[in-house]
Structure formats: C-alpha cells, structure tokens
Amino acid sequence: MIALACDHTGLELKEEIKQLLKELHLEWKDFGTDTHESCDYAVYGSRAARSVVSGECDRAILICGTGVGIGIAASKVKGTRVCTCSDVYTAELSKRHNNSNVLTMGARVVGVDLAKMIARHWLEAEFEGGRHQRRIDQIAALEDGAIL
C-alpha cells in the first residue's frame, strides 16, 4: 500500500502518480489534500508519513511545490527516511542504500514524465542491506539522541 499526499501545488502530479501505481498494480491510500485551495503541506505530509511508520502503508510519495517542505515535515515523523528527488539515480540509490521509505518531489520542479520515472525506479528498487543496514541503524540511533 502506497501512501500519497500533496499540498495544493501537487494535485495534478498526485493524480498522475496514481496512474503509474495502477500500471504497477499497486494500491494507494490518499491522505489529501483534495482541492486547489491553499493549504499547509505539513498536515498532509505528516499524515501519510505516520501511516508508513505505523505499518499501515509500505512507502509514501509526497508532493509539494519543491518537494522540500513536505519532505522536511515528513522527516520529523520518527522512523521515516525521506528522500527529496528530482533525478532517477538518487531515487533508486536512496532505496538501495538508504532504504528510504518516503519519496518527495516538487511539482514545480520536475515534469510529469520525469516524476513518474523517478517514482517507478524508486518503487521497483530494493534495499541491499549489508553494510547499509549498519548505517541505517546509526541514523535510527540518532533519533534517540545517540552521539556517534
């Protein structure tokens, strides 16, 4: 199950991502927003992010104007590993090496086709584990105040 969320700038791109998910036979849960009325990305981004950490959803794709605000907001939800991407390489490696569980993109930054390509590569990539797991464990420890 893929969690989706956006602010008012990301509505159209979110709908395009739904088309991609359909093609990939993946289900989604849409955490809003649903209108073009100006809204606050932290509200919707955090709801979707929480659904990933709780296990209700497997990953989240979040969209705002730049991908940055909604990404920062999602990263404040403990347990998220957020990547804000505008290229395919970073998106894929963020899953393979960093086990990212939240992808954010900027609707004002990337075109529809590139955004769908980024999302597809990210969704199809798998975490490689091994030495990367140790690093992710360190990141988790940082959330609990560890000093490395």
Ligand code: RB5
């Ligand atoms: C909204 O105008 C815009 O600030 C927001 O979508 C996002 O880009 C913030 O990071």
